[in-house]
Amino acid sequence: xxxxxxxxxxxxxxxxxxxxxxxxxxxxxxxxxxxxxxxxxxxxxxxxxxxxxxxxxxxxxxxxxxxxxxxxxxxxxxxxxxxxxxxxxxxxxxxxxxxxxxxxxxxxxxxxxxxxxxxxxxxxxxxxxxxxxxxxxxxxxxxxxxxxxxxxxxxxxxxxxxxxxxxxxxxxxxxxxxxxxxxxxxxxxxxxxxxxxxxxxxxxxxxxxxxxxxxxxxxxxxxxxxxxxxxxxxxxxxxxxxxxxxxxxxxxxxxxxxxxxxxxxxxxxxxxxxxxxxxxxxxxxxxxxxxxxxxxxxxxxxxxxxxxxxxxxxxxxxxxxxxxxxxxxxxxxxxxxxxxxxxxxxxxxxxxxxxxxxxxxxxxxxxxxxxxxxxxxxxxxxxxxxxxxxxxxxxxxxxxxxxxxxxxxxxxxxxxxxxxxxxxxxxxxxxxxxxxxxxxxxxxxxxxxxxxxxxxxxxxxxxxxxxxxxxxxxxxxxxxxxxxxxxxxxxxxxxxxxxxxxxxxxxxxxxxxxxxxxxxxxxxxxxxxxxxxxxxxxxxxxxxxxxxxxxxxxxxxxxxxxxxxxxxxxxxxxxxxxxxxxxxxxxxxxxxxxxxxxxxxxxxxxxxxxxxxxxxxxxxxxxxxxxxxxxxxxxxxxxxxxxxxxxxxxxxxxxxxxxxxxxxxxxxxxxxxxxxxxxxxxxxxxx
Numbered sequence: 001x002x003x004x005x006x007x008x009x010x011x012x013x014x015x016x017x018x019x020x021x022x023x024x025x026x027x028x029x030x031x032x033x034x035x036x037x038x039x040x041x042x043x044x045x046x047x048x049x050x051x052x053x054x055x056x057x058x059x060x061x062x063x064x065x066x067x068x069x070x071x072x073x074x075x076x077x078x079x080x081x082x083x084x085x086x087x088x089x090x091x092x093x094x095x096x097x098x099x100x101x102x103x104x105x106x107x108x109x110x111x112x113x114x115x116x117x118x119x120x121x122x123x124x125x126x127x128x129x130x131x132x133x134x135x136x137x138x139x140x141x142x143x144x145x146x147x148x149x150x151x152x153x154x155x156x157x158x159x160x161x162x163x164x165x166x167x168x169x170x171x172x173x174x175x176x177x178x179x180x181x182x183x184x185x186x187x188x189x190x191x192x193x194x195x196x197x198x199x200x201x202x203x204x205x206x207x208x209x210x211x212x213x214x215x216x217x218x219x220x221x222x223x224x225x226x227x228x229x230x231x232x233x234x235x236x237x238x239x240x241x242x243x244x245x246x247x248x249x250x251x252x253x254x255x256x257x258x259x260x261x262x263x264x265x266x267x268x269x270x271x272x273x274x275x276x277x278x279x280x281x282x283x284x285x286x287x288x289x290x291x292x293x294x295x296x297x298x299x300x301x302x303x304x305x306x307x308x309x310x311x312x313x314x315x316x317x318x319x320x321x322x323x324x325x326x327x328x329x330x331x332x333x334x335x336x337x338x339x340x341x342x343x344x345x346x347x348x349x350x351x352x353x354x355x356x357x358x359x360x361x362x363x364x365x366x367x368x369x370x371x372x373x374x375x376x377x378x379x380x381x382x383x384x385x386x387x388x389x390x391x392x393x394x395x396x397x398x399x400x401x402x403x404x405x406x407x408x409x410x411x412x413x414x415x416x417x418x419x420x421x422x423x424x425x426x427x428x429x430x431x432x433x434x435x436x437x438x439x440x441x442x443x444x445x446x447x448x449x450x451x452x453x454x455x456x457x458x459x460x461x462x463x464x465x466x467x468x469x470x471x472x473x474x475x476x477x478x479x480x481x482x483x484x485x486x487x488x489x490x491x492x493x494x495x496x497x498x499x500x501x502x503x504x505x506x507x508x509x510x511x512x513x514x515x516x517x518x519x520x521x522x523x524x525x526x527x528x529x530x531x532x533x534x535x536x537x538x539x540x541x542x543x544x545x546x547x548x549x550x551x552x553x554x555x556x557x558x559x560x561x562x563x564x565x566x567x568x569x570x571x572x573x574x575x576x577x578x579x580x581x582x583x584x585x586x587x588x589x590x591x592x593x594x595x596x597x598x599x600x601x602x603x604x605x606x607x608x609x610x611x612x613x614x615x616x617x618x619x620x621x622x623x624x625x626x627x628x629x630x631x632x633x634x635x636x637x638x639x640x641x642x643x644x645x646x647x648x649x650x651x652x653x654x655x656x657x658x659x660x661x662x663x664x665x666x667x668x669x670x671x672x673x674x675x676x677x678x679x680x681x682x683x684x685x686x687x
Contacts, residue, residue, distance in 0.1 A: 035113070035120045038199070041132050045203060048109050048139050053099055053146045055595040056312050056517035057321035057498075062088040064095025065102055072323030072513070073339035074495065074593040078659035079601060080616065080633055081592045082340045082495065085486035089657050091607070092598045093665040099150060100671050103143045104157065110140040111160050127195060134193030138204040138212075141186035145216040148183060149599060150668045152176040152223075152246035155681070172680035173670075175244045177256055180220040184263060187213035191267075196276065201313070207271055208310040211520040214267035214528040221260035221535060222603035224253045230605050230663050238682025245682050246667050258539040261532045266544055268529035269552065271309075277522035279563050280307040289389045292565040296393035300498050301515050307522045314514040324503055324513045327495045329396065329407050330456065330479040330488045334508040337487050338479075340495035340593070342395040343633040344651050345625060347493075349589050349616060351567045352387035363649045370427040373419035374648035380409070380638050383649060390564035394592060396494040398638045403501055409492055410477035411436065411637035411650070413461045416449035418644045423450070424652065429627050432653035436637075437483050451475040454484040463642035481637070490654050491635035497593045523563075523590055526556035530573070531583045537575035550574065557586055564590070584617030607661045625653075632658040 034040040053065055061077040071088065075081030078091030113136035121129055140158075147154045155171035156179060174182065190209040198205040227234040227247045235247020248256050271277060280299035285291035299305055303313070314320050324332075326339035347353075347361060354362040356369070366372020377383050380399030384392065396402050398409035414420060423439060424431075436442060441450040453459045453476035462472045480488025500515055533549035543549045554572040561568045566589075573579040587600055601607050606614040609629050612622035625631055635654045640647055667684050675683045 031116055031119075035117055036123050038124075038128065042200060044109075044113065045132070045135055045200060048106060048135075049203065051102065051106050051109075052139065053102065053106075053143065054312055054517075054519060056519070057314075057323050057513070059595065060088050061092050061598060062090055062096060064097035065099055066097035071339065072321060072326040074323075074327070074498070074595070075340065075342075075597065077598040078607070078631075078661065079597040080343055080345050081597055082342045082346070083490055083633060083654060083657045084339050084341065085490060085656075091659040091661045091665065092602065093661065094668050095150075098668075098671045099146060100674060103147050106143050107140055107157055108160065110136040110143070111158060114140075114158075115160055128199065130193040131195050131199060134190050134195075134209075135204055137186050137190035137193060138209050141183055141190055141209070141216070142212055144179070144183045144186065145212065145219075148176070148179050148216075149219055149603075151670060152667050152684075153179045153243065156182045158182075170678060170680050172241045173238060173243060173245045173682055176223070176246055177244070177248055177252065180216075180256075180260065183216060183220075184213075184260075187216065187267075202311060204310065207274065207276060208520065210267045210271050211309050211525050211528075214264045214271075214525060214532070215520070217260045217264035217267065218528055218532055219599065219603045221257045221264060221532070222605075224248050224257035224260060225535070226603065226605040227666075228253055229611060230608065230666070231610050232663075234605070234663055234666060236685025238685070240680055240682045243682070246684060254539070258536065258541050261535045261539065262541060262544060264528055265532035265536060265549065268525045268532065269545065269547075271522070271525050272529060272552070272556075277309060277525070278306045279523060279526075279559060280305045281563055284563060289565055292563070293389035293392045296390055296564070297496070297501060300518070301500070303516060305521075308518055309521055309525070310519045312517040312519055314516060316512055316514040320511045320514050321517075322510050322513060323498060323515070324500055324508050325510045328499060328503075328508060329402065329409075329494050331405060331407075332403065332503075332505055332508055333487065334505060335510060338489045338494060341489050341491040341635075341654075342493040342495060343491055343654075344493075344636040345616075345633045346592065347391065347395075347636060349585060350388045350391040352384075352391075361651070363651055364422060366422070369422075369651040370424075371422055373421055374639075374650070376418075376420075376641065376644050376646035376648055378646060380647050383647075388564060388566045390566060390589065392496075394495075394497040396496045398492060398636075402494075402496065402499075403503065407479055407494065408477040409479045409481070409489060409494075409638055410475070411481055411492060411639055412442075412450055412452040412475050413463075413473075413640050413642060414450055414648075415461070415463060415642045416441070418641060420641060420644075420648060423650055427652055429623075429625055429632060429653060432632055432655040432658070435483065435655050436652075453480070453482050455482045456480070456485060456488070458482075461642070466645040481635075486656070490656070491633075492637045493635070495593065518594070523560060524594075524596070526560060527583065527587050527590060529553065530556040531580070531587070534573060534575070534580045534583055538577075538580065550579075553579075553583065557583060560586055560590055581614070581618045584614075586617075588617040602666060605666060607665070608663045609661075610663075629660045629662055630658050631661075 034044045057072055060071050073084045076084040076089045083089050117133055153173045153176040156174050194206045194209055196206050238245045284295040326336050328337055330337045356362050363369050364372035364374050384397050396407050451461045453474055457474055459475045461475050465471050476482050482488045530553035533553040550573050558568050613619055632653055634651050637650045670683050674681050
């Protein structure tokens with residue numbers, strides 16, 4: 001579509017000459033130019049799609065849709081997936097560049113197409129006409145869904161009204177219920193009009209609309225239900241209009257949640273029943289962790305994947321991004337590195353680790369990671385033997401190979417005696433600021449047993465290896481963590497998911513990456529169906545098609561787990577909270593680094609202090625990683641013992657990045673200018 005648009009726009013703009021002022025000049029693009037032919041529609045749709053609020057490689061939640069950043073980092077919005085060095089690492093509580101104005105500009109363009117295209121109906125065969133009309137409904141439904149997820153009730157505009165709203169044009173925020181109902185109508189219109197296969201590559205089609213409808217309705221159902229779990233009920237009326245702009249009426253939330261969950265289930269089930277899509281398993285082999293790992297590495301770049309429903313396609317140099325330039329390990333730094341640093345907390349979700357009775361990943365012979373003597377390993381990768389292949393496909397383990405290089409990650413070198421007791425006196429969240437460089441074993445010049453590197457190629461260590469030969473090396477190795485240089489990994493781990501494994505250093509740079517971003521895929525659809533089915537079962541709702549919904553949910557989760565190389569369910573899901581949490585946990589694992597988790601923990605209402613026990617998609621003791629409104633995440637730090645000639649690992653809070661979240665943050669603030677200038681636009685209650 002990019003090339004078609006470039007050629008057509010060039011032709012239109014080139015056709016300028018001396019003309020009468022009584023007729024539009026040739027370089028003014030009219031409805032006749034755009035809506036009367038398929039080539040003109042390519043331009044109209046390309047313009048809308050270029051402005052769509054996609055959350056992909058170029059989107060950073062803290063900045064919003066300002067279009068000014070190439071920072072390639074994923075999962076850093078307080079989701080626990082990763083942290084990053086810059087101030088953009090913060091909980092998802094607002095966006096610097098609000099979607100509000102951008103959204104209504106797009107909605108105007110969609111409304112214009114809906115109202116005007118019927119004048120040109122005779123120019124198209126029925127299928128093409130329906131598709132182009134369906135594209136407009138898709139855009140409007142998607143944009144309003146993005147608005148409702150952020151703000152709750154918003155003004156619903158279905159006429160051709162320019163933005164900013166001016167003069168006598170004043171539209172109040174709808175209630176949250178009426179907003180979601182209007183969105184549902186638009187999704188259903190898009191689904192009824194769009195064909196299974198689109199005319200233009202990477203544009204919407206019937207199954208994309210079904211997938212996004214499922215996502216939107218899952219969000220709406222969750223908000224209706226779980227706003228009730230927030231202290232005091234999360235709901236409120238606008239001061240100007242008295243409309244319930246956030247939350248649902250006490251007597252309607254239950255029915256609304258079931259209604260939306262049912263719509264989510266039906267949309268996902270229609271995709272499943274179609275047989276059009278399947279999980280990516282091109283190189284998957286049973287009982288072969290290496291093949292399963294490679295299969296999941298390959299799926300993010302394979303444009304022919306049977307799992308992809310809608311992707312954002314990149315093509316260097318026309319349209320590109322910077323994920324590899326910002327999130328590769330230090331040895332591939334160009335111009336920065338390690339922008340996405342996965343956390344040890346995220347690792348905890350995955351199968352195959354040796355664990356303490358409490359469930360934590362075992363690194364010592366004690367009762368938990370804060371006490372006892374460290375377990376020793378010949379090589380860093382020995383620690384990860386038997387770990388779920390999906391995790392290895394998502395993050396780079398210390399000592400694993402990436403782009404043909406062993407990724408040497410070392411927090412430091414320990415030269416003291418063995419056995420080695422835990423390095424710190426306290427590992428509590430409240431003591432997160434007590435870093436390794438503050439320990440006496442590092443600072444005591446007379447009895448120094450711990451060596452760290454403030455920066456790359458600093459603090460050399462000389463020791464005798466197991467053969468008695470002298471070895472001299474840098475304490476933190478090639479990739480750090482270097483404790484004053486935050487362009488190395490801050491957690492001991494690196495992102496692998498979505499990075500291009502074939503790039504060499506000379507090919508990496510700002511705006512030089514072009515791997516596609518998967519906006520929605522079949523794996524997510526399976527999980528949507530599973531979650532909606534369990535929620536409906538909890539709500540006492542029967543299957544809409546006579547199928548056993550819980551069996552559909554069980555089969556979906558098992559399929560995801562099998563592909564991942566994870567432990568597969570041994571019992572069917574049931575109508576209980578435990579089953580709901582199994583699905584939630586699977587979402588946290590499968591959809592990590594895809595701009596999904598920040599929305600999941602938000603709609604489950606598990607990010608505020610009083611509900612954080614369910615943050616990870618399962619019941620946990622949140623006091624282990626939080627203190628009041630603030631919370632943080634741990635790193636997984638490798639050390640080498642020159643005495644034992646072995647490796648050991650320490651789990652400790654990354655002390656520089658913490659997050660804060662309150663119940664008010666489940667809804668973004670309405671831009672102040674919109675509230676000030678309007679008689680009817682309400683600010684969020686209690687703001």
